[in-house]
Amino acid sequence: MQDALETGTQAVDRALGDYDYAPTTEEVGRVIAVGEGIAWAEGLGAVGSGELVKLAGRVSALVMDILPDKVGLALLDDATGLSAGDEAVRTERVLDVPVGAGLVGRVVDPLGRPLDGGGPVDAPARWPVERDAPPIMHRAPVERPVETGITVIDALIPVGRGQRELILGDRQTGKTDVALTTILNQQGKDCLCVYCAVGQRSSSVASAVETLRQNGALEYTMVVVAEGGDQPGMIYAAPFAATSMAEYLMHEGRDVLVVYDDLTRHAVAYRQLSLLLRRPPGREAFPGDIFYLHSRLLERATHLRDEHGGGSLTALPVIETEAQNLSAYIPTNLISITDGQIYVNPDLFRKGQLPAVDVGKSVSRVGGRAQHPGYRKVAGDLRLSYSQFQELEAFARFGTRLDESTRKTLEHGRRVREAFKQRRYERLSAPEQVSLLFAVTSGFLDTIPVENLPDVRKRLTQTLEPREDLMEQLTQAGPDDGVWEELQGEMERFFAAEGGDDNP
Ligand SMILES: Nc1ncnc2c1ncn2[C@@H]1O[C@H](COP(=O)(O)OP(=O)(O)O)[C@@H](O)[C@H]1O
Ligand SMILES: [Mg+2]
Structure with a gap:
């Protein structure tokens, strides 16, 4: 009898299985x-x-x-x-989001729900969207470059892994293009990417995703989207969600690049929420904690020490200015939060100087340390001489009669400017950039008509391409390395042949 009773209890226990009968309360x-x-x-x-x-x-x-x-x-x-x-x-x-490598290749909303028609996101964990930034003691200096593939940036405004570099400029000046080109250039560079579209029109988002897909970049990129028509709460959460997704991979030791496109719309959504919630408005009607909002977001970008996995999170926030006003509230906030800015200038854009990066108003405060040593040889004083050229050109427009040396400086500067031009989404590898800049700074291009430069450039690249040994050493070469002499020799042969073609 006793036995039968016990088996009965066990049977009930079994039937209940792992039913959780702990009392719950709901508020x-x-x-x-x-x-x-x-x-x-x-x-x-x-x-x-x-x-x-x-x-x-x-x-x-x-x-x-x-x-x-x-x-x-x-x-x-x-x-x-x-x-x-x-x-x-x-x-x-x-508020938390799924995180993990399963998000790579996916398009999700700020809650991690798929927007690409694919199945559920395969994620090992969920992380809150708001997390503390890594402590200072866990952080290492920026020491490896993020190669954007855009010569003017890689040479003069270099970005390092773990850096925060702002991209700003008026509307339709190529900000998104710079950001997407940078993502496309990460192919095979062991750097995962997150493209966070904040408050954009659906057609812009669709075309960005299509660009990534067509160029094979979705294999290493995740896309987080809150469109302009979405709830302001979703737009507010989007960059934080994207950062948590990137942070998880950083803590796994990966290098991750996050583009926030753009934080102007993020600020506007936050202002809308704050006004509706009747918080006191401050400058430009933004709430008083808007600076804190963006600083706590971007503070999470860093390069971790090796003991902490050695991963990094590079942040490229985008900001839209109005009528080139860099001293408006949100641009000045972001300029002071980030480690530098890439300013794209609508005047350059109109003149067809693309990408329209304004060298004089752009700066990278930490990336120089991470730049490949080869750039020092070819871009060392390019920044200064290029700005001088721009001033001189503005002055020369007054029709002043020019002496011989001024004329030469101008002719040279025009070729530097031409060398910086790139087609939409065109990426140049570091050796291609270094050899091109070598050709310009050594004066090889000075005698070639400006309109012939694109073709000459193409032929030069084709000539140098088979010299893999030489090209491989270029980016790592010190200023007195023998490889520069070798390059000089190659260039002399190439331009002698070019000269022969042009003047038979
Ligand atoms: N390097 C380039 N070469 C040619 N066209 C470009 C280049 N960069 C941008 N554009 C053109 O400029 C337009 C605006 O660029 P976009 O990046 O969308 O601007 P923004 O994000 O600043 O509003 C694009 O439609 C594109 O056709
Ligand atoms: Mg844009």
Whole structure:
């Protein structure tokens, strides 16, 4: 009898299996008002800032403000039909996203939900979108380059892995192009990429994704999208979600590059939320903590010490200026947060100087240390001489009669400028850039008519391409290396032959 009773209990235990019968409590409150992109709720007890709340069982919302009698929420889903009186339930979870290598090649929203029609995202973990930046003691100096494939940037405004470099300029000046070219150039460079599209039109996002796909870049890139038509809460969360996804890979020892395109729209979405939540507006009606918002985001970009895996997170935030005003509120904030900026100038764009990078107004405060040594030989004083040329050219436009040496400086500068031109999405490898700059700075191009330069450039690249041994050494060569003499010899032969063609 005793035996039978015991087996009965066991049978019940078995039937219950691993049913979790721990008591649970839910804090349930009420929506008291719904606005454009936001809602107010009450009765949520000990709800925390940044916590996710479910409204009416279907709309996710993020706790932004906690007041004595109510909480302000940013809506994350379509809220049609949501109204006062609906149920608001705490989730006791902060906003988090799936992370892991399974996201590579995927297009997801800021909550990690697929937008590419593919299956669910395969992710080993979920990470909160807001995380503390790595402590200073875990950080190493920037020491390896991010090669953008754009000569004027790699030579004069070099970016290092773990750096934060701002890309700014007016609309339609090629900012997105610079960012996408950089991603395309990471093919085979052991650097994963995240393209975070913030508040753009769907057609722009679609064309960026298509560019990545066509060029095979989706094999190492993930795309995080919050479109302009999405809830401002989603736009607000997007760069933070993208950063957590990148950070996870950085902590696995990978190098990751994140493009935030663009943070102007992010700031605008945050301003919209803040105004709707009745936070006091400050300069340009932005809330007082907008600087803190962007600094805590970009502070998470770094290069970790080897003891911490040696990974890195490089941040390329994009900012749109209005009428070339670099001293507006958001541009000045971002300029001071980042380690340098690439300024694309609409005047250069109009003149067809593409990519329209304005060397005089661009700077990289840490990337020089990470630049390949070969650049020092060919680009060492290029920056200064190029700026001098630009001033001189502006001056010479007044029709002043020019002496011989000024004329030479101008002719030389025009060839440097021509050498910096690149077609859309065209990438040059580091040896190609170094050999081209060598040809310019050594004066080989000075006698060649400017309009012939593109063709000469192409033939030069073709001639040097088979010299793999030489090309391989170029980027690593010190200033007195024998390889420069060898290159000089190659160039002399090439240009002697060119001269022969042009003047038979
Ligand atoms: N290097 C380039 N060569 C030719 N056209 C370019 C180049 N860079 C940009 N463009 C053109 O400029 C336009 C605007 O570029 P985009 O990157 O979208 O600007 P932004 O992001 O600054 O608004 C693009 O449609 C593209 O055709
Ligand atoms: Mg753009």
